[in-house]
Amino acid sequence: MALRPEDPSGGFQHGNVVAFINEKMARHIKGPEFYLENITLSWAEVEDKLRAILENSALTSEAKEACAWGSLALGLRYARRQGQLHTCRVQWLQDFTNLHKSALQTLASNMNELTAKHEMERREAAYQLQLTLAKLAEVQQEKELLRWKLLQAEMASSWQRQQVSQEPGLATTSVFGANGAGEEKTRRRLLLLLLLLTAAVEEGGKQKDAEGV
Template identity: 65%
Template sequence: MALNPEDLSGGFQHYTVMAFINEKMAKHVKGPEFYLENTFLSWAEVEDKLRDILEDSGMPSEAKDACTWSCLALGMRFAHRQSQAHACRMQRLHDFNKLHKSAAQTLASNLRELSVQQDMDRKEVAYNLRLTQAKLEEVERERDMLRWKLFQAEVKLFSEQEWIKEGPGLATASETATGAGACTPPRPAAAFTATSPYSEPFDGTPRSDVGTQGKGPQEPGRGRAAEPQLQRRLPAFRMPGDWDCPWCKAVNFSQREICFRCGGEIWLQKP
């Protein structure tokens, strides 16, 4: 028998069908031989061989019929083998699909975790930013406080320097009034006001009646008799850059542009 009922790869499920085909193939010896020789060939090769047999005029008709039934059995065997291959491919595709589905679920889970982590990081960064802004505001307040203290220290130092520059003249006047052995306490720097050495007080505006040589107008009683008194008001020392007022002869700091005593501007001493 060409077809074995125990061979599951033959493609036939019923014994009656296999017996009928075996009977048809057994009518000629060429039928079983054709089946056994071409069992593992492809369908295209089997069909080409059957075509050569059918076209052979010397081949008897019983052999052609037997080869035809053998070709039918081989076709069923090939179809069964193809169905098994397709089933294996489908199973592999199904497994691959399951693997992709599992990977997609894992990626979705990782994406959710990443979103939660990014949200937490964003909130932490926002909190740190607010904390940094609060610290920056505190530092700015401390900076403003330090600037204010520095300004007060500069004002105090400036007042002390003004008092030191005015000290020798006050000490000379006090020694003349009280004697060589007496000593009066010095006047504070705040007691000196920006008043003009002339009869009228200085109103803070520069003089407009200045001559071509940068000297102020001469008033009655304010000529040479006032110069010794102005000379006595000069300080005992001066720093580089300090300048003399061309009107009242007072020594001013280098950073001043207007005389602290009479209000004369520094440009008056320039030709």
């Protein structure tokens, strides 16, 4: 018996169909031989061999008919094998698609994490820059304040020196006349004006500091 009912790769589902085809192939010895010899071939190769048998005038009609039934069984077996291969290909494509989808999801998750990390680093850098600029402005303000204090100290020292130098100057005034006295008064007024301006600037800086706090 060429066909076996328990063989799932044969493509047949019913035992009576298998028995009928076996009976048709068994009417001539060429039928089972044709089936077993070509069981691994493709349908195109089986068809070519069947055509050669049908065109062979030396063979009887019973042999040709038995080979035709064998080719029918081989065709169904080949279709079954191709269906199994197609199922395997579909399963492989599904697995590959799932793997590709999983890889894309992982990549998207990594990209989101990297973007969030970069955003945090950017905000931290911006915050540090603001702190640095604020400290720089504070240092600049302190520098200006110290400069004004230094100028004030220099002006006060100059004023004191001028006062000391003018103590015995009454006689000098009488000697040099009214012009010398007028110039001296002008210098004193200028020094006093500079001291007042320095004090005003310093007071304005303190008020700005108080408003900033």
